[in-house]
Amino acid sequence: MYISSISPLEVHHEQALQLMRSIPEDQPFVVPSLFRLEVVSALARRGESKELRDTVKVLVHGPRFHAVPLSDALLENAQEIAEVAALRAYDAVYVALARETKAHLLTFDREVRTRVSRHFPEISLGELDTG
Amino acid sequence: MGHIDNIMPLSKVKATLSEVVRTVSKTGAPVVITVDGQPVVKLVPATPPLRQLSSAEVAAYRALTHALVRVPRKKGSFDAVRLVGEGRR
Numbered sequence: 386m387y388i389s390s391i392s393p394l395e396v397h398h399e400q401a402l403q404l405m406r407s408i409p410e411d412q413p414f415v416v417p418s419l420f421r422l423e424v425v426s427a428l429a430r431r432g433e434s435k436e437l438r439d440t441v442k443v444l445v446h447g448p449r450f451h452a453v454p455l456s457d458a459l460l461e462n463a464q465e466i467a468e469v470a471a472l473r474a475y476d477a478v479y480v481a482l483a484r485e486t487k488a489h490l491l492t493f494d495r496e497v498r499t500r501v502s503r504h505f506p507e508i509s510l511g512e513l514d515t516g
Numbered sequence: 517m518g519h520i521d522n523i524m525p526l527s528k529v530k531a532t533l534s535e536v537v538r539t540v541s542k543t544g545a546p547v548v549i550t551v552d553g554q555p556v557v558k559l560v561p562a563t564p565p566l567r568q569l570s571s572a573e574v575a576a577y578r579a580l581t582h583a584l585v586r587v588p589r590k591k592g593s594f595d596a597v598r599l600v601g602e603g604r605r
Binding site for chain 1: 562563564566567568569570571573574576577578580581583584587588589590591592593594595596597599600601602603604
């Protein structure tokens with residue numbers, strides 16, 4: 386979602402931008418600490434410039450992103466979620482965090498959305514056009 | 517609740533440990549513990565408390581986000597879900 390929102394050429398950019406802007410700017414996004422690594426890694430794999438990556442690194446290490454460490458408890462919850470919903474390990478960490486913090490899970494990944502809504506209906510996914 | 521300093525000698529921490537833990541947990545501000553006047557240990561919350569951003573932090577976030585717009589990007593459309601997924605292989 387975040388990569389989409391900062392990338393004008395990404396297929397979900399406009400929708401991601403609208404969604405990010407709909408959240409009050411003084412409210413932090415809750416993310417696993419893994420998030421920072423995944424964002425920077427994805428931008429590097431995409432071949433984006435160092436200037437862009439450096440700016441994004443400052444942003445994702447700032448207070449708008451409340452990074453939660455990958456504790457044993459979080460990983461145990463993620464393991465349970467991965468087993469129940471047959472989710473990938475990385476996805477299960479994000480889902481576990483959303484469940485623990487009762488936060489909305491923001492993702493355009495249709496498979497994740499489908500499996501979460503089927504197995505963990507208590508987790509809010511928000512209304513998105515993922516087509 | 518009494519005042520908790522950001523730097524405290526071990527003797528004072530031992531005498532007020534419960535209060536120190538409550539304060540660090542609530543505020544997120546670390547406490548450095550000294551022994552013989554030297555800093556040896558830093559007490560930090562396992563998970564920093566979730567808090568609203570200050571107006572200065574919001575302004576900084578907004579300025580940096582606006583700065584991103586001016587940074588040249590690689591050409592060609594892409595799907596971030598696929599990009600991140602490929603990075604997890």
